[in-house]
Amino acid sequence: MNDRIEAFLTMLARGQDSAMLRFSLGNEYYGQGELTEAIPHLRAALELDRNYSAAWKLLGRALNDTGDASEAMSIFEEGIRIATNNGDRQAAKEMTVFLKRLRRQMDLL
Template identity: 45%
Template sequence: MNTMTQGLQAMLAAGKDNALLRVTLGKAALDADQPADAIPHLQRAVEQDPHYSVAWKLLGKAQLAQGQTDAARAAWTEGLRCAEAKGDAQVVKELGVFLRRLDKAGTP
């Protein structure tokens, strides 16, 4: 665990829990190739802010890395809905690509 992640964990331990902190911790875990550690943080982020499209995007990535294809599809579908509602064109584009890749791979 690097110094930044330790500082974020300390903030969490101090009760400063919020969606942005959880997304940052989840992304750090993904960047460290630890998707299993990322999932609980990202799940908590979308519980705290169900309209946080980037949190849904990262949650789907972590779930796919863990072989949870159906969960990833569900997360990306919800993230796409949120991003479209907010007009977040970049996330809409990314999630569309991710979902098409799942379709091409023949996953349900």
């Protein structure tokens, strides 16, 4: 566990829960390759803020990386809808690319 994760967990233990803190934890775990640790924090970020486009995108990637392509596609679809509604074109565009890749991969299987 790195120092950033420890600091974020300390903040969480103090009751400083927020979408940004949960996303930051998920992002750090994802960066460390600890996907099963990242996913619940990314889900928690979305429970706290359904409009957090970056959390939708990273959750989809983490789910895909754990082999759950079907759930990842659902997350990307919802994330694209939300990002588009919020005017977050870049996030919507990135998730659209990930979704297209997943669909192509699923067609090849």
